[in-house]
Amino acid sequence: EPEVTQTPSHQVTQMGQEVILRCVPISNHLYFYWYRQILGQKVEFLVSFYNNEISEKSEIFDDQFSVERPDGSNFTLKIRSTKLEDSAMYFCASSERSSLLFNSPLHFGNGTRLTVT
């Protein structure tokens, strides 16, 4: 069964450094998402992306964050200057069509654990 793949599985970085988290969504999917889960807290929405632009973003997704689909297969999340509170598990997800308008299920990757020291 096709999967969403994320790399790396674990990233350690120092405060203030830039990190790029990478994702390869399922190949025929058109909608892409980033969610994160701080240890012991709920999974929370960051951003959704369709047709090469952001379709929805949360209040967490400030100017320090950006997303990009640099080619036909990768979807990346960049954090420009990491803070201690950015430490979390970051999940990439994709759906074939709009998950809400067309009831297309979300498919998640295994996540990247980001540790900011």
Place this chain on the structure above:
Amino acid sequence: KQEVTQIPAALSVPEGENLVLNCSFTDSAIYNLQWFRQDPGKGLTSLLLIQSSQREQTSGRLNASLDKSSGRSTLYIAASQPGDSATYLCAVGSKINKFYFGSGTKLNVKP
């Protein structure tokens, strides 16, 4: 803002028991609701998606129901097995391309 609550937070049952996990949400204007399973150190696996116009959805030993007007969903697991041990998450789709998640129910099925 949509708030999603899951009860209980943890549940331990003997193998073979039927069980019910609960999810409640504050805003009934939803598009759909999705149940996920999360294993330690892994991503989220989609179990069932219920559209807002549906009352229930079934997959194997799993049955999810939705009562939109009262803001509730339940996930029923029949004849539980040790392999069902995981955290179960409820996610409510109430804005375009955005899901709100509950804190999850951590299920332990004892052999």
